[in-house]
Amino acid sequence: METVHFLSYRCPGDKDAFEEAAESLLNQKNKNWEWTLIPEGVLKNTSELFRKKLISHPNVNFVTELDFAEKFDFSKNWAYVFFDTNFKLDSDFVDQIEIHHKAFQFDLLYSDVGILGNGKLQNKIWRRPKRDLERLSNSDYLFGALVVTQKNIDQLSKDCKKNMWLVEQHATFAIIAGNRNVHHVFEPLISASKEYLFEKTNNVDHDRLEIAANSSSVQGKGVVRALGPTGNWALRRMAKEKKTISIVIPTRGDKKRIWGIETDLIENVIKSLFEKTSTEEFEVVVVHDVNDAYIEHASSLAQYGDRVKLVPFEKSFNFSEKCNIGVLNSSAEFLVFLNDDIEVIDSWWLDHLVGYLESKTVGAVGPVLLLDNGLVQSAGHINQPLPANYYSRKQFGLKSFPEALDVPCEVSGLTAACLAVRRKIFHEVGGFCEDLPNNFNDVDFCMKIQETGRSIIWTPLAKLYHFETTTRDTMVTEEETEFIRDRWGRTFGVDLHRSRID
């Protein structure tokens, strides 16, 4: 195999980390490598012995940014590794990428990361998320030692190749957007300290990402920069033009104590929709049990005229059936399913959700749902071991590692307490499964959408309250568990979308 070329532009001021990274490259079992780096002053902090060793090494080249821009030739080697010198490489890193290339013919390769503590490898691994365009547009999680094959760099414009980080970003975006072969190695071929990983994943350079996202035309025009929940900037999609939206709300017509006051849930949610939502292009379809409350609501909701439609439901409770009936009684191109114990927080929530559905690759989208005490009710699902609400009852807005709640990202599923989907896709997958009247109907719905090759997106950039839960029975029965396992059991156990250290 030909030479692998390492490129480093993130040489840290910490000389110890730099020396360890350099040593890990110098001590590779396979010597078929070359290293070009822009040292940015770190070299003078290292020991003289180390400096001499590095400078005299035949495979190591030091360049300035200008030299790199004018002279670097990307045609010489078969693969380029964007090497962050805060990371240590496994001693057979070069061998491993050759082996993986022979087996998988990848365009881009990244691996999981071992966690270092006191300079030693801990028994912890950062399982990195699978490739995810949404997440990648907002967080730079492929960093460390990202391997890109030569042909993918060759296709970039001359301007892109003038700067190492531009090459890295543009090659990554082009490969992911072009649906080329992204290979995730599920073992740690590199390692770094937990402190550095925390720092890195929580302080993403959004200027860079914004430039890269816009220039690669991945996100389109409807992107605005927004302040994320932990104070980082993120990119918030918005609908490019006005869309018609049907909001379907199944209800029994219950009342519940909210903010200390006995509240009529359906009246509260509809009031909140009309008062707080910035877009006006929506209708509401309420699928209501026929009971005393129905008669009451028929008169109280009349004030909204044609924009609120009351559909009677005379059978025993079935959430899926109610949602399906609601859709058949609606007319808009975009559908949003909402529980009755919801209250709007962010005025742009509807535009933001629909903004995602403009993309053909997105199947469904959902926001972050908060309890009345501010804790998270649902941040999408995690299928580990069985599908459940991710980050449930944890603090929202705290800096976390990895960036669990920072940015919009692909997830395994969403709660139907608030879920947006295109009508076409709803019909394509047969709506909600009516054999699941209470639980897992949203899990099944999202799995069916993913089977069509579309992604499910969760976004923290739109928030709603969810005063869980009066709309359904929360007890999961054995039959329901068996049913969902019989359909999708193979996808449970390891969640590829959510990376977790614990």
Add this chain to the structure above:
Amino acid sequence: MTEAEEQTEQVAQLVLRISLLERQVLQAKDQIIGDYAHIAELSHRLTITQVNNEKLREEIKRVHSSTAWRLGRLILSPVRLLKLFNKI
């Protein structure tokens, strides 16, 4: 009932019928996708079982070819002969 009322009634019936048919289409689609998913799940479980079986076969082979097993077999050979004798 006037002709106009009759027609209105017929239209209402048709709308109801269409709505029912649409729901049946939804249910049928869900059933088909669900069945395909179930087949994929069964096939996945079968593969796992086959892999496990293969592993167990290998394990049995390894045990049978081990010195301890051969030694034990040798030691117990008189017992085997006795059993055989008893059967006859």
